[in-house]
Amino acid sequence: MESFPHETYEGLQHMSESVIVGLCEIVGTSQQVALRRETEDIWEMVRRQVISYDGLIKMISGSHREGFRLNGSDVDFMLWYNNYRVIMDMSQSEYYNTASTTLILSDSSESPPGFTLLQLLTPRINRYVQSACVRMNGRVYISSSIYRQLTCSALIPNSTVHGPCGSGNYGGLEYDTAHCFVCDFWPPSASLWIDRCHSWPDPEVVHDIVRNGCHFVAIGHPLGPNENLEWRISFSRAEYKLVYSMNHSQFLTYGLLKLFLKEVINHQLEETNKLLCSYHMKTTVFWAIQQNTLPHWHPQNLLAGFWVCFKLLLKWVSEGVCPNFFIPQNNLFLTKVYGSAQNRLFLQLHELYKKGLACLLQSSSIRSYIINVLYNPRLSICTDERLMRSEVDYDVELVKATSYIAESSTNSHNKYIHIIEQLVESPLTHYQAVILQRLTAFIFQITAFTLHNICVNKQMYIADKLSCHMLKLAAKFGCVSDMLYIAMYYYKTFRCREALFVIEMTKVKLAQPYLMYYRYVDRERYTEAVGGQSWSTKMRQAVAQDIRLDNTICYISELIPEQQSALQNREYTLDIPVFVMLHFLEFLCHRHIDMTLSQAAVDELQVLVHHDQGMYIYDLSRDISWEILGICQQITGNLQAALYSYQQSLTQHPMNRIQTATQRRIHDMVQSTPHQ
Template identity: 90%
Template sequence: MSESVFVGLCEIVGTSQQVALRRETQDIREMVDRRATSNDETSEMLSGSEREGFRLKGSDVDIMFWQNNHRVIMDMSQSEYYNTANTTLILSDSSESPPGFTLLQLLTPTTTEEVHSACVRMNARVYISSSIYRRLTCSAVFPNSTVHGPCGSGNIAGRLEYDTAFCFVCDFWPSSASSWIDRCHSWPDPEVVHDIVRNGCHFVAMGHPLGPNENVAWRISFSLAEYKLVYSMNHSQFLTYGLLKLFLKEVINHQLEETNKLLCSYHMKTTVFWAIQQNTLPHWRHQNLLAGFWVCFKLLLKWVSEGVCPNFFIPQNNMFLTKVYGPAQNRLFLQLHELYKKGLACLLQSSSIRSYIINVLYNPRLFICTDERLMRSEVDLDRELVNETSYIGAIRTNSHNKYIHIIEQLVESTLTHYQAVMLQRITAFIFQSISFILHNEYIHTGVNKQMYIADKLSCHMLKLAAKFGCISDMLYIAMYYYKTLRYREALSVIEMTKVKLAQPYLMYRHVDRERYTEAVGGQPCFTKMRQAVARNITLENRICYISELIPEQQSALQIREPTLFIPVFVMLHFLEFLCHRHIDMTLSQAAVDELQVLVHHDQGMYIYDLSRDISWEILGICQQITGNLQAALYSYQQSLTQHPMNRIQTATQRRIHDMVQSTPHQ
């Protein structure tokens, strides 16, 4: 039966190859961003299940943010490692806090408004209040977020839930977690332990409900250590962790309403950590996957019975203390004990796993292929790789040379296949951004020689980006030609792009699996990307690409949205319309007509529903330019009814207002 569950979990959680793909692409993305981040900027880190390599339906995205120029130290002697002229020092004072929690004392002045506003005075010292800081930063990334634990929480379009936590970073391992280092005999390996300890910890804005200073205290976060521990699991251990997450969501939390909030995914993770480290199961492999699950389930049952869930790094921190106690604890124990009495048959209550178990129960001689290489087709892996490498984010301000230097360093380093693909994608995006930045900088100098050199360099970088990018990257060349008034050259690039996008094996939103395999199957990833893959067009809002979209970019920037995401076919018709306006009005109108058909009638084939706001907006811009004001007004109104993914509503409302004001009244 374990083999069947192994196959099922590989289908749901991912094969080891898929999990490696997700982790490695995220790692290289974060590595580039971290190296490009200056001391006075904010760092960010994906954490939680997404970072660990899960892509489970309904999972939220957890992101941690911290200011690089604010550092927490554990004792005053560590202050010698920092230049206090450009670094704000904060002292962790855990003398009067419960295990796993601390007060943060501000030692040197801060120039950050949120930190300054969150300061409170206690016992003649200045401390940073976690509750005030949490409230001030709650909606810093996504407007209208609500406080949830130490995070700002919400959802995008009612589907993607997120948690953003603004925290403080510490380069040192907390002394309260020193016992963890001594426990690591069998797992994880010494080099993993060293790496974890060397990278320190974070402090998130959450005090202990039973502590003396709940509103001021902070919780020590081991998120960085945790994902490194999950990385160090073998795939069977990782699948066991995934099975526990599914069991919690689909079985435990479906029993009684009064107990379905007592346990969380973090408890499941802690259970797996302890079970692996205590060597409860000598060999973790897919043949005894269910044995691993049962070991963890029994440990969880024991903890609920005792009302003690020891934090993996600081065991004195009982994570059940404020939730799993009293009558609720008794009800939860009885509930889990009923499941325990059913044995492994309790997994039949899991909607995800049930079918895989039933197949074996009713057909014990059923042959089950457990070769991971045969579980996922080439097309499936390519689609996942395209998805994982699609999002880059905005590049750091004024860091062109730094990015190029980082890329040079990484290209010469040892990279995995997936890291190399991600680095190619990042490099293409950086070259595209720098090309437009260079043009925007030198166009205003009026110095012909400088403008000529900048133009040659921009064109060269855009062509390079298209060479190791994908089909849609050619449109950045067309955008640049349009911006520099080379309309015929732009249209030539657009025509070439059209031909490539019309190929029956194109991978964009959807893919014809047979034709794709026939056309590019077995080819290097580099070749597949260039010949068969298209992505949405990403525009950084700090950079002017097309003057007609400046209002939309400014609108998004007002609420800290760094990028616009535009469907590739929408951008294709938009550019075609803009260029033909200067050459052939008939063809210009034909481009608008094609765009109108696409926006009005597409059923998700070419326009993702979260990008319909910008799609309607661009159609409205084209219609307004042609003088079809009634159609433009309708398109702008439609844009306002879509999910505000691109944060362009202010621009849309301004366009409607200006158009109504300029229309002669009858």
Template identity: 60%
Template sequence: MDTTAAPRRQVGIFSILSESVYVGMCNKLGTPQQVASRRDIVDILELFGNQHDVRGLMSGSMREGFRFSDSDVDTMFWQLNHRVIWDFSQSEYYNIHRQVMILCDSSESPAGFTLLWLPLERAGQGVLMLSIVEMNGGLYISSSKYRENACASIILDSRVHGPCSTSTERIGSYDMDHDVAHCFVSDFWPPSASSWIDRCHSWPPPHVVNDIVRNGCHFVAIGHKLGNHEDNEWRISFSQAEHKLVYSMNHTQFLTYGLMKLFLKEIINNGLGDEDKLLCSYHMKTAVFWAIQQNTLPHWCPQNLLAGFWVCFKLLLKWVYEGISPNFFIPENNMFLSKIHGQAQTSLFRRLYGLYEKGIALLLHSPSIRSSIIDVLCNPRLTVCTDEHTLISEAEFDVQLFREICTYDALTINRSELQHCMKYIQTIEQLIETLQTSDLQYCMNILHTVEQLIGSPLSQYHVISLQKHVATILQSTAFILHNMCTNTGVNKQVYIVDKMSRHMLKLAAKFGLVPDMLYIAMYYYKTLRYREALSVIEMTKVKLAQPYLMYRRVHIERYTEAVGGQSWSTKMRQAVAWDIKLINEISYISELLPEQQSSTQNKEPRLHIPPFVLLHMLEFLCSRHVDTVKAQTALDDLQFLVHHDQGQYVYGIYRDISWEILGICQQMAGNLQAALCSYQQSLGQVSFNGIQTATTQRIHDLHIPT
């Protein structure tokens, strides 16, 4: 088989085609700046999630910087008090009385797999204890038992998928499959992967190699299908190393990886059932890793994007022809061994070789890439500009950035303002000792993490995420403190907490998005300060009415004229709105408690409410105690918004809670028939917030025949 020839194209046209596809891929997969911002935001999210004795590592397409509609979310979890070692001498680095030592036994396992042995016969607790089997006179951790026990005890509505527990989880506005692998960690690099270190002459750079080796590896609960101990073996996982490798790619290499993923999804696997899909995204990633490291292409630049793709495709084709796909870290581990052989291998090779014979024209079969190629073929003299700053405007980048930030609960303040937040730590800690609540202790752990990070080197996107988390924690802490202290009845303590809560909410609103002021209004309503709440609502109403406001979409010209060129902090305070998120474990206002309880029962962690809907609701609730005419006006405004909005202010998936809130207000106003119609409308919407139980109960409580 001869795969040495390049596709038959003139060099000039081929270069222009590459540049055109590069621009198309930047528009679809992200510019360098967009990808960097996504990664940094997720990095901070992961950092704040690691506050307990269990550590987590996000991986998969989302972590790598892709935002495909079907991007997967993968997370690995491991216990800090369990450590895997490769020989007994490494135990000297641990306190064996506090940490469970687990020893690798790879003597009977295929390359890339191992048995995990408990040499000190310390079985540990929980899932570990339930997963032990006796073999060869020793105690071993069974991967199949561990996987099943972890799936059953930790994620109740999940299903076993490979080494993972898979469940459906909401990320922003999308429902995605979330694969969770409960694993073990080793602080030491596997001896079987030592050859990888010696191969790293040109890529990755030495500092990346050192970082990868220093962070060791993990072990996920799945054995080799052809091994002697499939049910008990563990696969050595290099997920942490892999995302560091992806981060070290230049943008052309990253887009080549993305192009290979699209090639797999839209061409190779198009029309195939799951059982017929022999190649997966991991094979594409591995091919890109090998192609970069083998220095097959001297210059990875926009003009060579298609050449880079062709190099990776030929390598993949060679692997299928030979039936050998070497793992990037342990080449002796043939990833095709158990699946791609015999007739399946022959059929796959014929399919791929048929594509190879078409040359780069094969990409015309990809809906994502086709237009970029046709544009050049129709106009061979086309000039393509690949400069990042011409690919996306400031406003367009801001829309993407703020959407990402809001999805992961991020917002902007500067470092001096962060230090101002930290002054609350000592006082809150003293209150925690009195109240003894784990919720507040979690908040404190987050604030302490922030305190440690303030002086460390951070990217601009790290700072944005970091600061939003601080604002969210301040808002949460304010309501948790109030709810706890209200129940104590100690007047002095209630006074101190009330003063602190108001300060924290004002501080968070000062740093945050426009609708964050509504948390202050909710607090004032909760504490019977109706006029103060209405004053805050009026200020918020003015800001939300600005024509340049960014809420999911934006009028680019007006936005640019109003805040173009200003800092992200200024933009967020003056021009950005997002949905209000009410954490279901925290009581904000009593009128929404049934909805929060119903949402919790449906395994949703929070309510998502359009800020415009919540504003009118709060205005109605407060005005009932101050001005009944104004209360009716607020109700009329809410009714008009919910009935007539075309998705501008009431995002489609939030219409369930919007109709529900209208019904609540109509019921409180005494218009039971209108409330019934609103509740029925709520039940007819997409159940995004999981409030159906509350809605059904409210209909029942109306006592109106349906």
């Protein structure tokens, strides 16, 4: 292996350890990566079980699911209808109830490796599938190109077609959504992959991958005979399970290749910077590990692992062949890396190869970690993860993971309760138990308000006792901001003084200097206050999150128009910054007790909304924050200020999809204002 001038084997080990430290900073420690994977796994488990039989299943895939959180990387979603199944041959139809399941047959007899036609077998179809049906040779097939076009913006409006996906930017987040079909069976064209897995992955991983089948995404082979009809076999689930089975050195090598592609290869020539993608890097790592090119992958030989992968990639570019890991006959370079473009790319990579490992100095992320060792050969490097990351780092990561609550819809709450009962009895990791705890608090809260909304007359007293008990229980094992649900309930049931008492207690807790909210936290004070304590204690004393309202439930009558607007646009929750909700509730309650204090609450809210720089109001929450300020101003009779606030709400990113309500409020206010 080429290396740096005068570099010894021990020196390369030393440099590998330094790069490991850098990659743990950028990519994450093994504990951080485990946290991300485990929390996403349990969310998916919950989503999968709560979805209706004919509902749309959503799975996060790609690098986000694998455990990466690299700056600028997008989030990939795969979506499919739960009551549609692809089968590989007609005999497999016996496993399904065709009265409720729509069956599709995979016919790959005339397609290139890795691609297939999808023949519709049963007539029970939704509007997207119906519109995408094409008749050919007396059979009905689903056209991938039509289906892709129809579903591109089905989840997020104004998405553009990118490969098999709908692509775009949602509040600063780049996303790809692929509407696809699921198959419970492993494709015969990938059967040889099973026999190839002697050394990696382990047999239980192989079994798990095979029994989970595959997906079909809406894109055909550009050189195939039926490009507009064909679908590509997707192994996304298999791929993230393979990445899960890597040791951390292998995972960091994969991360280093992704950085190398982004910061070095794609910065060479404009004409070649789109030829290679992250998927090629992943494929390279998979083959390098399985072929046992490097017998042992550990921190001291990380750079050796990188070099093995780089040489394999160079060989593939030279030959113009990048074999798909599951179906090697499917050449991933076929329509991109060929001809003059292939020659230019090879020359570019070969120049990097001639520099040896010094080519990594061109990586802006890794450069400093290499230079540190080159200039300080005796530099002491600590690769102990316990010293790389503090307790606060993991807590911040966990708060991010718990801030996402699975989308709910009418009649799904009982399902959640049943799922929680089941999961409590199952073996859970520490991180998954935290997610379950957070989900339980959310379900208690929505159940409490649901009870109040449906009960009448004599039932009201019992329901009220139960609702109060559930909300207090949720606050006990929830976070600081969960106390505001109790205040909301008291306001809803005309107990404004009790609500204000809870608000004052919450105010005191939210004013603590060690509070963790979003990514903001005073690390030293947080550690001093709750360091080493249980996660339940940390949540209850030092963590605040946004207030999330289920839009199928009425919490505060003043927000009904906003919830209805969101629901019309298929947004099932309303996210309100905790400090905005605090002042809003304070204003609403004081209106019935002390008008001076009521106005003071509006004034505080106005200062917050007008002047916050992202510390208390996240950019994506500014639509609802301006809206709530406008509601308060309109109630007090300050119509000019209210109009300005509503107009500001309309200019923000439509995260909560409340524009219909905002426009209605403006219209009604203008209509009711006497003209001079």
